[in-house]
Amino acid sequence: MKPKITLKAIAKEFGVSISTVSKSLKNSNEISLEMRERIQAFANYYNYRPNSFALKLRNQKTLVLGVVIPEITHHFFSKVISGVEQAANKRGYNVMVCLSNESYQKEVMNLAMLANGSVDGLLVSIANETQSKGDFKHFQELIDEGIPFVLVDRVEDKIPCDKVVIDDVKGGYNATKHLIENGCKRIAMLTTPDYVNVAYQRKEGYEKALKEFDLPMDESLIFRVDKSKDIQGQITSFVNQKDYPDAIFAVNEIYAATALKAIQKRGLNVPDDIAVIGFTDGLISHYATPAITTMEQHGFTMGVEGANLLINRLESEKQNPFETKVIPTTLTVRESTNRNKK
Template identity: 45%
Template sequence: MKKITLKDIASEFGVSISTVSKAINDSHEISEKLKDKIRAFAKDNHYRPNKIALNLLNRNTKTIGVVIPNILNYFFVQVLYGIEKITDEKGYSIITCITNQSLEKETKTLELLSNGSVDGVIISSAAQEDEIPHHAKHLRDLSENQIPLVMFDRVSDLINCDKVVVDDFEAGYKATKYLIETGCKTIAIVNPIADSIIGRFRIEGYKKALLENNFSFDEKLVEALNPNEDLELTLSLLLNYKKIDAIIALDEITAVKVQNIVKSKGYNVPNDISLIGFTNGELSKYVTPAITMVSQHGKYIGELSANLLIDRIENTKDFLSFTTKLVKTSLIERESTLTISN
């Protein structure tokens, strides 16, 4: 038998979840007649208030749920560090849930967190762009259960909540423009996040930089890389297609792999092929040559997300409008790219 929730009872009587909570807890704000009806229905359907439900009402867990798709990506490690820094300063604990890019696991995690075990949730969704409309319901359930939500990096316009996003369009534009300014003529992209809106924005920025500099866009220079695909084979085909003098890899691990493969084929980095990656992690610093990276400022994104959520949790006003914060990226120049000639 499905466990009945406050939301179910609220739907039965056409009232808000907070009204049901107040009725069950014998609040003087609710009429005796409505209280009796709600409490009788709750009893008949075996609803039992518990500590978690009371936490939902009183907002006193001092715990925040953090849901991220991949702990191996240094960007998410940085975000988590920023979140923990702020929550620790403000007396909150965090429950970290890693979905490993599984939408099924994310859905189960959200169902668990929506029962009131946390005061709020910060999430970067594992949902791909075409999955978001269906998955949006699970995110909306949090707000229906009065649990504040902040989405970061991978967000959706279908969800009304606070958001922190990276300017990925500008990032793709900035990386491409830099390569053009160093003298590169044929710039390829290796995209391991092809199903993500993030990857699409970065490629749109790449296209804009090409257009501004009178370079034509060649879709064969943009390689979508699936998790099970052979990167070495993909690169071999790409390098045989055309004389390429620059590659942009859309995450850090892929950038490191691309550099190793390119070097193993006898190319010099950066004299033959320049390379730029995304996410300024530790790996890119210590390979040879060190790789030029686009930094998304993960720690700052984590701090900003945590501050937004805690402000929402502790807000005593009747209404606080949702906000979207846009975070600009920075290009960290290293030895894998040529320098801009004066």
């Protein structure tokens, strides 16, 4: 095992000073060509790499981006990371990932940890628990310490920073409109509690579409899933109600797929009895039978845009005003809404 070699060691080897070695390796013409070549050859042979912490300490830059997301096993978030990683690499940065597991506590700890100089800036998607608590002082700390960050997808209006969001209102509107245009009249919505702001906004879009097409707004058709309880059970009993809807707009892929299964179990047909549409960036919808129509979220793009927003800020000397990038959702029509139109 070759021990890690340092400038000091090389200097000793050649009987020169550390400065000379450093300059030689940077090919500075302050050093004679001969010496440069000898030192470079030696360094190369011993596979010299500057110690990254010494560099970071000196440069006061880490070239690392921190990412704090609720859960990596959600396909959407893994897409986001993937995008962040690609964009970051392209610009010479690396990525450090921390998971909050939707916990306020862990989010606070992660931010504090990463803010201690470990990263130059971070990308955060807020945990559910944090949103429901409405407590964002850990972000204020970041601001106080002057660490730039970008909120991605799960954002909060009150926090002044760059943001990347999808147009959830429009997405909800388009999803609902698509169902209406396929002949649905009693459209149910399968959602999460309102404090999750993306869900709230999708509902706004839903309501907007209903209004536009003169359909009544029926609160009993809105079902809010309680994540802490048996999700499948709740959705099943919602689907099994006597006076069932003719369409279900689910706020995520799991709810859509779960509803689909419940509908089939009841013996009803999708899409003819009940059409189903989901909101997602995942694969389940594609492989379900029938395949589920979705509003695509483009997590990868969000990651890319977020990373670029962050790096731009890091590398700009000016204090630019905060931006909010809106990534459009796109409709992918599959079998679950493909009714025989009359």
